[in-house]
Amino acid sequence: MGQIHLVRHGQASFGSANYDQLSTLGYEQSRLLGQWYASRKQTFQRVIVGGMERHQQTADACLAELPKTLLPKGEWQHDPGFAEFDHHQVMLRHCPEFGDLAMFKQMLARHEQPQRALEHMFRAAVQRWMSGWHDDDYSETWPAFRRRTIAALERLDGEHSKQSTIVFTSGGVIATLMQHLLGLQDYQVMEMMWTLVNGSVTKLLQRPGEFSVSYLNNYAHLEWLGPPGTVTYR
Template structure:
């Protein structure tokens, strides 16, 4: 039996000019994951990154913690089908104020709980994107995103027995793959994406012609090795 480990990237730089960079805590989360795998003597036969800077930074930082023998025969590839959907576009189409960072922050600041207000805005933006009534507004529609996530997974289905592939990707991709494997509704994909921790791991088990879920959203390495505050979701 082979296995695929889906790793959500470490905490990115939300609110910064470039979101697609790990924060200081994001790098630490990746190091903790690497230390966890070092302790468990986990070899990796293939490393896949989704093409975004935060994916590669998480992969490089995590795997730098492993002793070289565990990576001696490891194949590294980039598969942009494991990239996240365009959060910026999805939010902008629902809330045009998002185009002006100052105006958007002022909009959120008017609320008693700005993080909660942002969550509500983003949920509404996701519903608009997933609903299908405004597909012409988006560079990538929800069905197109879903298809490319499944396509990326299917390319990994031919892994050899006993081999481990680790994929560094994003929460939207992982949630969408869970929909594919578990038969979830669209709204459940959206709800799940809010619960996936940064640098958490979801394990898939590979049998000939079949992929099943081993476990979902495991962040024990952050709780066991990290300091208070090591577990984040945004």
């Protein structure tokens, strides 16, 4: 039986000019995950990196903590099928102010609870994207994103199905794959996106032609190794 470890990237740089970069804490979360794997002497026969810079940075920081004997000798594979949906576009179509970061921050600051206001805006933006009523507004629709992520998972099947694989990806991808495997509704995908921790691991078990969920959103390594404040969701 094979294993697939779906890793959500470390905390990215929300609020900066380029979100697709890990924050200082994001690098630390990635290193802590690597230290946890090293302590368990976890071996990987395949390393898959999604199509985002933050995926690559998480992989680099995490796997640098593992002895080379635990990692494959060949090149890591890159699969853009595990890239996140364009959250910037999704937010922008719902809230045009998001296009001007300074203006958007000012708008949030007027709310008594800015983080809660941001959450409500993002939920509404994702609902608009998932609804199918505005598909012409998006470069990738929700059904297309879902097909892409499922196809990426299915590419891990076949002759390598008895190996241990680690995939560095994003929360939207992981939540969508959970929908596929567990039969969840669209609204549950959106809810799950908000609960997945930066640097967490979702583990799948793999047999030829079959995937099942072993555990979801494990971040015990961050609680065990990291100081207070290491567990983040954005």
